[in-house]
Amino acid sequence: MNQTLIALKKPSHMKLKLFLLLLLLNVNLFAQNGLGKFSVKWGPQLKGTNSGSISDLIGMDDDFYYFGARLKNDLTIEKLDKNLDNPVNFIFEEKNRETKERFSLFERVYFADRLYVFKTNIDKDTKTTTLLAEEVNKKTMTSVGSDKKIAAIQYEKRREKGDFSIYTSANDSYLMVIEEIPVEKDENEKFNVIMFDNALNITWKKNIQLPYQNTLFRTNKFMVDDNGNFYVLGILYRDKDSWVKKEVNYTHHIIVFNDQGNSTIDYEVKLKDKFIADITFRINKDGDITCSGFYSNLGKGGINGAFFLTLDPISKQVKASNFKEFDMDFMTEYMTEKEEKKAKKNEEKGKEMELGSYHLRSLIKRSDGGAILVAEQIYIYTYTYPCGNNMTCSATIYNYNDIIVVNIDAEGKIEWSKKVPKRQRSKNDGGSYSSFALMVTDDFIGFIYNDNRDNLEIETTRNLKNFNLGDRNGIVTIARINNQGKLTRETLFDNKEVEVVIQPRVCEQVDDNNLMIFGQKRKYDQFGIVSFN
Numbered sequence: 001m002n003q004t005l006i007a008l009k010k011p012s013h014m015k016l017k018l019f020l021l022l023l024l025l026n027v028n029l030f031a032q033n034g035l036g037k038f039s040v041k042w043g044p045q046l047k048g049t050n051s052g053s054i055s056d057l058i059g060m061d062d063d064f065y066y067f068g069a070r071l072k073n074d075l076t077i078e079k080l081d082k083n084l085d086n087p088v089n090f091i092f093e094e095k096n097r098e099t100k101e102r103f104s105l106f107e108r109v110y111f112a113d114r115l116y117v118f119k120t121n122i123d124k125d126t127k128t129t130t131l132l133a134e135e136v137n138k139k140t141m142t143s144v145g146s147d148k149k150i151a152a153i154q155y156e157k158r159r160e161k162g163d164f165s166i167y168t169s170a171n172d173s174y175l176m177v178i179e180e181i182p183v184e185k186d187e188n189e190k191f192n193v194i195m196f197d198n199a200l201n202i203t204w205k206k207n208i209q210l211p212y213q214n215t216l217f218r219t220n221k222f223m224v225d226d227n228g229n230f231y232v233l234g235i236l237y238r239d240k241d242s243w244v245k246k247e248v249n250y251t252h253h254i255i256v257f258n259d260q261g262n263s264t265i266d267y268e269v270k271l272k273d274k275f276i277a278d279i280t281f282r283i284n285k286d287g288d289i290t291c292s293g294f295y296s297n298l299g300k301g302g303i304n305g306a307f308f309l310t311l312d313p314i315s316k317q318v319k320a321s322n323f324k325e326f327d328m329d330f331m332t333e334y335m336t337e338k339e340e341k342k343a344k345k346n347e348e349k350g351k352e353m354e355l356g357s358y359h360l361r362s363l364i365k366r367s368d369g370g371a372i373l374v375a376e377q378i379y380i381y382t383y384t385y386p387c388g389n390n391m392t393c394s395a396t397i398y399n400y401n402d403i404i405v406v407n408i409d410a411e412g413k414i415e416w417s418k419k420v421p422k423r424q425r426s427k428n429d430g431g432s433y434s435s436f437a438l439m440v441t442d443d444f445i446g447f448i449y450n451d452n453r454d455n456l457e458i459e460t461t462r463n464l465k466n467f468n469l470g471d472r473n474g475i476v477t478i479a480r481i482n483n484q485g486k487l488t489r490e491t492l493f494d495n496k497e498v499e500v501v502i503q504p505r506v507c508e509q510v511d512d513n514n515l516m517i518f519g520q521k522r523k524y525d526q527f528g529i530v531s532f533n
Helices: 013-024 240-245 328-332 337-348 453-461
Strands: 002-005 038-047 052-060 064-071 074-081 088-091 104-111 114-123 128-136 143-154 163-168 175-180 188-196 202-213 217-224 230-237 250-258 263-269 275-283 289-296 305-311 318-325 358-365 371-386 392-408 414-420 424-427 437-440 445-452 474-481 487-494 508-511 514-521 524-532
Touching: 038 487, 052 104, 052 514, 064 088, 104 163, 114 163, 143 163, 143 175, 143 188, 163 217, 175 217, 188 217, 202 217, 217 275, 230 275, 250 275, 250 289, 263 305, 275 358, 289 358, 289 371, 305 392, 305 414, 318 414, 328 337, 358 437, 414 474, 414 487, 437 508, 437 514, 445 453, 453 474, 453 487
Parallel strands: none
Antiparallel strands: 002 371, 038 524, 052 064, 064 074, 074 088, 104 114, 114 128, 128 143, 163 175, 175 188, 188 202, 217 230, 230 250, 250 263, 275 289, 289 305, 305 318, 358 371, 371 392, 392 414, 392 424, 437 445, 445 474, 474 487, 508 514, 514 524
């Protein structure tokens, strides 16, 4: 059997948008100890998987929700009212009836209270890949005027037509488009940046060349702030062998571009005697950069603890730093007795333990300047196997397991860390029913996910069971952590009570006390609202 690991997909624009909003939520996180009550209100059943499906929440206003969707063979934007009913669709046209030009849907974006479809067109004669924006009237769900040209990339080779990325500032003042232009192997990494205002007018455009070869520098994240400055987070490898072999022969860099891209500050993020395993960052009101993530003592892909740094981007000085090593109790929490015994025996032999395959999912800003890190254990792989008549078949396994939460105070001190037990293993379904929906209130941070009923007794049974689609023991669990780091898990609802199974990655927090959930099964789609009092 051959096995291949699969990289995680880039989050959708709306996921990134909500991530930025979470960074800027001015709430008194964990202000109270009480968790309060919750209730679930379901909307009507809608025609579902036989005729189409919902992929993600694009945006919302005072009256409607807007979703990315597919209706039979058409890609659409679906509008629902606040009662989660009366769907109206805008259908994306792949071919212009007059010019006969063909388009591919690039992204559906809600920006500055407007709804857009971004699409690409490839002109083989001029060897040009063009990005266009089509505005959709939110009231009528029809196209507004003609397409607007946003960006274009000239290419030489068929296989290297370039690509685009779209990012928006948290306050919707700026929309940034990155033109990912083809470069030769030994050339420095370069791209074009086009900055738009909230009416999609160009404010400036600039070709950016990083001081590193593209074969040695891997970009992990772009970000634009509320002032139109943009940031690049990436990994610089010392040599090509380190890239190929994934050795720990690299450094993390945050590159800041101010003054319309004319001023550049390159900051190398490093920890003494530790390897950074995963990192994210945010920009504070005073311009300082807050970095946080996980580190490894061994540098073999696992994690041993969490870190928090505050950087001055001008002087490149570290203003504050803190680390927290995960102790053995935390590492072995929710393991079986046999697994825990083995881990502690290895510790006695001097073998250091690490937690593997954890990925940062959110960095949430506390109102006092602190932060909360959320990570999830995720690993996806594909294997091949013989399936008769000298044929080979393949299957992809999706694993979404425990959640880690780390609470950091305003001084950068890590107050506590907590693990939320979860097992979700599925096959060939894209992980649609796995992972979690995140809810942040004044009183708690919450996670809603598909679960096995028996896992509510994990402290007693020491046997964490997998959630299986269609299992009679299937429930939706709500796990909440209060300001002291105390975890409470209980049943939100039983899957036998409803005719759908939730897709956590489509569920979104819609205001301070309400989270919209989405479920799908057989013939129906159904939305609901979870309210917290």
